[in-house]
Amino acid sequence: MKVETIEVGELSTNCYLLDINNKVVIVDPGDDFFKIKKAVGSRKVVGLLLTHFHFDHIGALEEVISYYNVSINKVNDENFKYEILETPGHTMESKSFYFAKEKVLFAGDFIFYHSIGRTDLGGSDKLMQESLDTISKYPDDIVVYPGHGPKTILGEEKKYFKYYY
Ligand SMILES: [Zn+2]
Structure with missing residues (x-):
């Protein structure tokens, strides 16, 4: 599993992309959906993990859920x-x-x-x-x-x- 760090938002929150075989799990989409989307690229997003609900960890949450059709703390790929x-x-x-x-x-x-x-x-x-x-x-x-x-x-x-x- 490859771990990529994307710094997002005013509080420099770490959003992580976890990659196994070009399938991606997003951890804490804090802000900046555009930046996250760009980092994901053409890979398939198979899950979303959220550590807690403070504003600096959820800024791009709704966009991630709707754009990638994922739900909070669910991963649809058994490799993870x-x-x-x-x-x-x-x-x-x-x-x-x-x-x-x-x-x-x-x-x-x-x-x-x-x-x-x-x-x-x-x-x-x-x-x-x-x-x-x-x-x-x-x-x-x-x-x-x-x-x-x-x-x-x-x-x-x-x-x-x-x-x-
Ligand atoms: Zn916090």
């Missing part, structure tokens, strides 16, 4: 194998998508490079703590693709978890 992890804290509905074979995690605003998401925009400190405990049980060598900024390695981020609360 992933687990939906409930990782609330940044928001109550925050989810992460874990691709075990590829060892990659799309974390939205749950985990960033050397940081975590804020909880004062409709989230919960307690749930964030629980989500950090949950993700701590996952392998260290997972590559984490966050909602903003550069990717990171889960094992590296785990070292910081104890300092957050």
Whole structure:
């Protein structure tokens, strides 16, 4: 699976395109449908994954749904194998998508490079703590693709978890 990053919108939100055999899954269409559409090109979009509903992650959501005829958190191609992890804290509905074979995690605003998401925009400190405990049980060598900024390695981020609360 190839992972492409498209930076969209005023808050430089990461929209990701996941490609297997020229089939594409869009993660967090934050803004700029034109930019996303251009990056997708002639490839077939087979799914849409959304980590949470903050405005900077959903700007192009409706256009993606109607143009590509996809629904939220559905992927119509069995080559994409992933687990939906409930990782609330940044928001109550925050989810992460874990691709075990590829060892990659799309974390939205749950985990960033050397940081975590804020909880004062409709989230919960307690749930964030629980989500950090949950993700701590996952392998260290997972590559984490966050909602903003550069990717990171889960094992590296785990070292910081104890300092957050
Ligand atoms: Zn957010």
